[in-house]
Amino acid sequence: MSLSPNSTANDEVARQVRDLGWWYQHFELPCGVTTGNGQEPAYRPETRWRLFEPFVPLDLKGKTVLDLGGSAGYFSIQMKLRGADRCVLVEPYEEFVRQADFAARQFGVDIEIVNDDALTFCLTCDERFDYVIFLGLFYHLKYPVIVLDRVAEMTKERLYFHSHLLGLDSAPGAPKANYERGADDSLVDDPAFPRMMFIETLYNGDPTNWWIPNYQSLEPLLRSAGMKVIARPHDQLLVAEPEHYFGKVVHDKLVLPRFGKKGRAIHPGPQKVDPELWQRLIDSLDTEDAD
Numbered sequence: 001m002s003l004s005p006n007s008t009a010n011d012e013v014a015r016q017v018r019d020l021g022w023w024y025q026h027f028e029l030p031c032g033v034t035t036g037n038g039q040e041p042a043y044r045p046e047t048r049w050r051l052f053e054p055f056v057p058l059d060l061k062g063k064t065v066l067d068l069g070g071s072a073g074y075f076s077i078q079m080k081l082r083g084a085d086r087c088v089l090v091e092p093y094e095e096f097v098r099q100a101d102f103a104a105r106q107f108g109v110d111i112e113i114v115n116d117d118a119l120t121f122c123l124t125c126d127e128r129f130d131y132v133i134f135l136g137l138f139y140h141l142k143y144p145v146i147v148l149d150r151v152a153e154m155t156k157e158r159l160y161f162h163s164h165l166l167g168l169d170s171a172p173g174a175p176k177a178n179y180e181r182g183a184d185d186s187l188v189d190d191p192a193f194p195r196m197m198f199i200e201t202l203y204n205g206d207p208t209n210w211w212i213p214n215y216q217s218l219e220p221l222l223r224s225a226g227m228k229v230i231a232r233p234h235d236q237l238l239v240a241e242p243e244h245y246f247g248k249v250v251h252d253k254l255v256l257p258r259f260g261k262k263g264r265a266i267h268p269g270p271q272k273v274d275p276e277l278w279q280r281l282i283d284s285l286d287t288e289d290a291d
């Protein structure tokens with residue numbers, strides 16, 4: 001039996017996908033080859049896209065997009081397919097940068113990929129973007145709130161924000177204008193009070209998880225950055241728009257600390273996934289095939 005030209009071309013795409021290692025984002029490329037089967041810890045970003053795409057204009061002509069922690073570029077590609085003029089994807093890990101570059105070429109779209117971390121990018125870029133995608137990244141940041149504040153300033157129209165959450169989802173009490181030290185400490189100590197949990201060691205085996213918020217802190221954090229939440233299409237996903245513009249102050253010199261877990265400085269700056277972790281993830285692909 002002779003192979004059709006398409007199946008030969010698809011075999012070649014499938015080989016390139018495999019050569020790009022372990023993909024966090026599993027999705028279908030235009031030729032029908034997929035980057036994986038959605039097995040955890042990877043996932044299908046299409047599921048998340050379906051939740052917030054009703055809040056994305058169908059025509060993004062003339063618009064600019066920033067996609068922080070964009071991984072293999074699924075969301076940037078969707079925004080380009082909706083006609084966005086320019087899409088900047090920020091991703092510190094070289095492995096994911098190569099995947100994003102490959103995936104964008106497969107879709108025939110042009111994405112500007114910045115191989116850097118969100119902290120450095122947001123503290124050194126004074127541009128603003130119409131739409132900002134900030135999904136699955138907040139809890140990976142050691143300084144999440146300064147990045148969120150920068151993101152709020154950078155957002156001209158809409159922000160798509162997702163974070164892993166811990167804790168109760170019960171309604172917090174109505175906020176008081178002032179909490180009296182001592183007298184009101186039990187209110188602040190309530191598990192339903194807005195809070196973020198600091199993880200010094202590992203969470204889910206991942207040394208890039210730092211702070212996990214409860215739900216009750218998300219809206220206040222966005223509000224205090226000048227954003228108004230307009231929708232919550234999923235427990236962990238918010239759509240927000242600018243309400244107050246606080247502006248920015250630009251200094252010409254910035255010194256960033258190096259930091260990391262397990263005694264290893266891992267941020268800021270471009271880097272590779274921990275080689276041991278990367279190998280384990282690649283090995284898990286053989287197990288998936290055998291399933």
Ligand SMILES: C[S@@+](CC[C@H](N)C(=O)[O-])C[C@H]1O[C@@H](n2cnc3c(N)ncnc32)[C@H](O)[C@@H]1O
Binds near residue numbers: 068
């Ligand atoms: C949980 S994944 C989410 C990927 C994508 N945003 C999504 O929702 O499908 C986290 C992504 O953020 C990236 N990341 C981790 N630390 C980062 C940092 N300090 N700055 C920017 N991206 C980071 C990871 O490499 C990964 O691509």
